[in-house]
Amino acid sequence: MKFSTRAIHVGQEAEATTGATTVPIYQTSTYTQTAVGKHRGFDYSRTANPTRSALEAQLAALEEAQFCSAFASGMAATSAVIGALSSGDHVVVGEDLYGGTYRVFSKVFARYGIAFDFVDLSDLAVARAALRPNTKMIWAETPTNPLLRLVDIAALAALRPAGAVLVVDNTFATPYFQSPLDLGADVVVHSTTKYIGGHSDAVGGAALTNDPKLAQELKFYQNAAGGVPGPFDAWLVMRGAKTLAVRMREHERNARAIAEFLDGRDDVERVHYPGLAAHSQHDLAQRQMRGFGGMLSLTLRGDAQRASAFAEATKLFSLAESLGGVESLISIPAAMTHGSIPKEERERRGVTDGLVRLSVGLEDVDDLIADLRIALDSTAVAALRS
Numbered sequence: 487m488k489f490s491t492r493a494i495h496v497g498q499e500a501e502a503t504t505g506a507t508t509v510p511i512y513q514t515s516t517y518t519q520t521a522v523g524k525h526r527g528f529d530y531s532r533t534a535n536p537t538r539s540a541l542e543a544q545l546a547a548l549e550e551a552q553f554c555s556a557f558a559s560g561m562a563a564t565s566a567v568i569g570a571l572s573s574g575d576h577v578v579v580g581e582d583l584y585g586g587t588y589r590v591f592s593k594v595f596a597r598y599g600i601a602f603d604f605v606d607l608s609d610l611a612v613a614r615a616a617l618r619p620n621t622k623m624i625w626a627e628t629p630t631n632p633l634l635r636l637v638d639i640a641a642l643a644a645l646r647p648a649g650a651v652l653v654v655d656n657t658f659a660t661p662y663f664q665s666p667l668d669l670g671a672d673v674v675v676h677s678t679t680k681y682i683g684g685h686s687d688a689v690g691g692a693a694l695t696n697d698p699k700l701a702q703e704l705k706f707y708q709n710a711a712g713g714v715p716g717p718f719d720a721w722l723v724m725r726g727a728k729t730l731a732v733r734m735r736e737h738e739r740n741a742r743a744i745a746e747f748l749d750g751r752d753d754v755e756r757v758h759y760p761g762l763a764a765h766s767q768h769d770l771a772q773r774q775m776r777g778f779g780g781m782l783s784l785t786l787r788g789d790a791q792r793a794s795a796f797a798e799a800t801k802l803f804s805l806a807e808s809l810g811g812v813e814s815l816i817s818i819p820a821a822m823t824h825g826s827i828p829k830e831e832r833e834r835r836g837v838t839d840g841l842v843r844l845s846v847g848l849e850d851v852d853d854l855i856a857d858l859r860i861a862l863d864s865t866a867v868a869a870l871r872s
């Protein structure tokens with residue numbers, strides 16, 4: 487079965503007693519047993535819930551993974567993956583990273599004796615040099631947030647030491663455009679809040695793998711720590727994921743047109759979009775991805791104030807955190823999503839105060855470009871005046 491068919495059919499069989507075509511929202515915490523310990527695979531909804539099971543089957547099919555555990559958020563999924571480690575273990579982390587991931591690693595799990603080194607994983611020599619005898623995990627995002635840099639998944643998988651696992655946060659690319667497990671990764675993590683859910687109406691996460699032992703640890707952690715999505719949220723994410731393919735094609739079409747528009751403006755200093763031939767890793771993007779996605783970032787000529795003024799001036803692009811929904815969003819990562827990374831550290835990584843991130847939605851692209859043009863023109867005048 488091809489991607490769109492899997493998205494709509496796997497885990498989505500008609501319900502047995504009524505024939506309901508869509509999976510019902512099993513809004514129940516518990517299940518009546520016919521005899522002590524005798525049940526149909528469901529005894530308590532932290533452990534398993536049929537709506538969540540359907541979502542897990544669907545997401546596994548999309549990522550072509552054998553196993554999936556769904557979580558209440560991307561951060562809950564991330565925490566579950568780290569939960570497979572022990573005190574004394576070391577993790578090499580790509581430094582251009584979702585701010586919340588940086589926060590939970592450096593402020594929570596570091597306190598439990600797990601060591602994290604944040605390095606530039608796009609440089610394989612740097613990645614290799616960061617490995618230690620106790621390195622048990624390499625954690626990468628690609629494309630990265632917010633700079634849209636790439637990490638070579640297959641190359642990282644090849645340099646992973648024995649006994650260490652490679653985890654890829656595939657939130658930006660989605661399984662429609664990138665298959666990290668195929669490229670050698672051991673675990674894929676998603677914030678399903680983003681493209682997979684796709685409608686900015688639910689928070690969720692997932693961790694997927696083909697490794698039975700890792701899968702068992704993730705399931706154990708899911709039940710033990712309990713960061714599970716409720717049935718309604720699981721259902722919303724599942725409904726969103728059915729249309730992932732059509733949405734991603736359109737997100738990309740719009741993003742590409744906007745990247746080209748911005749690239750052609752004299753008052754835009756740089757556009758970061760892997761689909762542009764000028765992107766320094768465009769070749770790797772073509773090799774490793776099936777498309778370039780709907781995220782891009784840019785630096786404007788002028789000061790950081792102009793970037794903020796620009797982000798406040800757009801009308802269709804809402805000034806908001808998050809990404810991957812049908813509506814277009816604009817944000818200033820340094821002040822918003824990446825505010826938890828110390829300024830010095832942020833600047834060293836290229837996340838300057840003037841960097842603007844766009845999550846290109848599914849509105850008509852002519853309207854989106856007009857919105858950006860008006861905001862650019864109005865702030866250009868303001869920048870000259872000040």
Ligand SMILES: *Cc1c(COP(=O)(O)O)cnc(C)c1O
Nearest residue numbers: 559560561584655657677679690
């Ligand atoms: C949003 C996001 C997360 C965290 O997911 P939540 O659902 O917000 O907990 C992790 N990684 C990336 C790349 C994200 O964009």
